[in-house]
Amino acid sequence: MEKILVVEDDEQLLEILVLFFQGKGYSARGVVTAEEALSLYEDFDIVISDIKLPGELNGIDLLERIKKISPEIPVILITAYASVQDAVKALKMGAEDYILKPFDLETLEIVVRKALESSSLRKEVEELRRELRAVYQGKKLVAKSPAMEKIMDLVRRIAPSDVNVLITGESGTGKSLLARVIHELSPRRKRKFVSINCAAIPESLLESELFGYEKGAFTGAASRKRGLFEVAREGTLFLDEISGMSLSMQAKLLTAIQDKRIRRIGGEEEIEVDVRIITATNQNIDEIVQRGEFREDLFYRLDVVRIELPPLRERRQDIPLLVQHFIEQFNEKHNKRILGIQKDALVALETYNWPGNIRELQNVVERAVVMETGPYITVQDLPDKIFHRRKTDSGLNMEEFLEMDGRFNLEEYLDDEMRKFLKTAVVKTKGDKKKAAELLGISYRSFRYYWKKLGLG
Ligand SMILES: Nc1ncnc2c1ncn2[C@@H]1O[C@H](COP(=O)(O)OP(=O)(O)OP(=O)(O)O)[C@@H](O)[C@H]1O
Ligand SMILES: [Mg+2]
Structure with missing residues (x-):
């Protein structure tokens, strides 16, 4: 049942209005001042108010306050004077409609019905919009x-x-x-x-x-x-x-x-x-x-x-999809057209420890999307911290190793680890392999040897 709040200082008219709407199947309640209406209106679907009221606030003030706090509640104003100015002002301030005294009740009901219908339509549209926004x-x-x-x-x-x-x-x-x-x-x-x-x-x-x-x-x-x-x-x-x-x-x-x-x-x-x-x-x-x-x-x-x-470090399988998801999200936000991420950059993200979890990943991807000018995110777009792994984070711990039950291969594992270190060092030195060798604490000769052996170049 739709709920109508009527604000009218002429108590006789107020009673007629309330009874009329109740007879039409609405739930209706009447008050005589805008102040009373202000403490009640939130529970109603529509407010009908006289413009001239006895208290400090008149119908226009009431309209203004309702629109400020609950713009979705339609307000219809009633005025005794054929003041076009008042009416225009009311409509500008968001009144759904206004009606001149004397009016006939059936006309008022039509105005109310129309207002309720368009407000419920607006609510539906808003709801759909919210759902769409939620999805996208x-x-x-x-x-x-x-x-x-x-x-x-x-x-x-x-x-x-x-x-x-x-x-x-x-x-x-x-x-x-x-x-x-x-x-x-x-x-x-x-x-x-x-x-x-x-x-x-x-x-x-x-x-x-x-x-x-x-x-x-x-x-x-x-x-x-x-x-x-x-x-x-x-x-x-x-x-x-x-x-x-x-x-x-x-x-x-x-x-x-x-x-x-x-x-x-x-x-x-x-x-x-x-x-x-x-x-x-x-x-x-x-x-x-x-x-x-x-x-x-x-x-x-x-x-x-x-x-x-x-934590994200315990569900690294989510990382590739999360990265793609955030790329799309930030393409939209920053008006970019990044298509994806290069393999080694993704590997770096998959190996990082992510103490700040998904929020941290989201920030890293946003930064990368903003920085990159080409079609793919590269290691250059990633912050340094991604490559600083604490000792304890490196590789498998012994417990994990024991759980692998024969699926482990030491040589492959060490090669993988070495590959990560070599690549990271080269990224960090922006491609200067001599400096990378220094960083790794090995000779440049050894560096070149491993680089080739591990299929890196
Ligand atoms: N599985 C997921 N898929 C897509 N986005 C995600 C996922 N998990 C988290 N996010 C995004 O990562 C950010 C951080 O998530 P959220 O704010 O929900 O974390 P939280 O656990 O509530 O953090 P806090 O403890 O700081 O309140 C948000 O922008 C959220 O949309
Ligand atoms: Mg939270």
């Missing part, structure tokens, strides 16, 4: 490695249900992206995905962000504000960096989740909230729970399904 802009999640394929299998199974999900993983592994993908794969995609970083916001603010407040709840609360639990209703609420949340805030969150109801700060009314909650952390949350710094009861509510995103 960065919301595509690359998952080719066995580890990621397994995760995506799980995601496809659990996304359509309402279970809460906890995502863990190092910084830059794609936790925020995955949270959004889960939302997009669920029936809740028609509603909002609302995300908040709990660590970035001071505790007092976090509470009012999540639960909202009533007008006058504290100094500075000049008008009512809805919290994110309400904004996300029937949608998904993503609580990022959950592990640093204070214990008192955790208690409030637990109550909200258990009761599926919240109360705005300073408010009496209990408001039902239907949200799916996805949380993320890059800390070791199990340990934090064990230390007693995170409530166990809350943790069990949040950790219904756990998804652990592995």
Whole structure:
């Protein structure tokens, strides 16, 4: 049922309007001042307001404030004077339409119906646009490695249900992206995905962000504000960096989740909230729970399904596809036409350790796309750090070697390693092989010998 808010100081007329719309099958409510309307309008699909009103604000002021905060809600103005100027001003400021007093009710209903239809059409268009943008802009999640394929299998199974999900993983592994993908794969995609970083916001603010407040709840609360639990209703609420949340805030969150109801700060009314909650952390949350710094009861509510995103160095098979994906993304952003990446540059990316995970790879590819003037990214486009490998990162460790069970060949392995060192040294010295030999601590003669033997030139 569509909800109409009528603002009219002539109480007799107000009652007639409300009863008329209710009789037509709408849900309608009437108020006599713009101030009252301001604290209510967010819950309505359309606002009909007289221009001349008794309070400090008139209908035009009301229109202006509504358009500033919720431009999607249509507003229809009623005026007693045939003032073309007022009407033009109203339309310019975003009024859907205006109607002159005296009017007949059937005409008003037609105007309202038209306004509601075009606003729902606009909403649909906006929704489609959002979906398209989601597909073409960065919301595509690359998952080719066995580890990621397994995760995506799980995601496809659990996304359509309402279970809460906890995502863990190092910084830059794609936790925020995955949270959004889960939302997009669920029936809740028609509603909002609302995300908040709990660590970035001071505790007092976090509470009012999540639960909202009533007008006058504290100094500075000049008008009512809805919290994110309400904004996300029937949608998904993503609580990022959950592990640093204070214990008192955790208690409030637990109550909200258990009761599926919240109360705005300073408010009496209990408001039902239907949200799916996805949380993320890059800390070791199990340990934090064990230390007693995170409530166990809350943790069990949040950790219904756990998804652990592995660091990029443990899913190097994703790197080629990620690189291609980011090349396309940044071609668009920087208006370039890079086709791909040269083999040795890709090898360098595949061997680097990626402490900053996918975000770091994304930055490296962006830089390369910007720098390269030819069709392919080359090793010259990559930052030096890609070639500085810490000793411990080099090659296999003994555990990995023992797991290879006869599939290992020492000579091939050493040749591979040597090839990497020779090539990297040559890249670093920009092709000066004598300097490369120095860098490697071998004679130029030896260098030439290995270079040939390893099929490098
Ligand atoms: N599998 C993927 N496919 C494509 N892009 C990805 C993938 N994973 C991450 N990205 C991109 O990498 C960047 C970093 O990912 P995201 O912000 O989701 O990481 P995060 O784990 O939330 O990091 P932090 O812990 O810092 O919040 C984003 O731009 C994201 O779009
Ligand atoms: Mg994140």
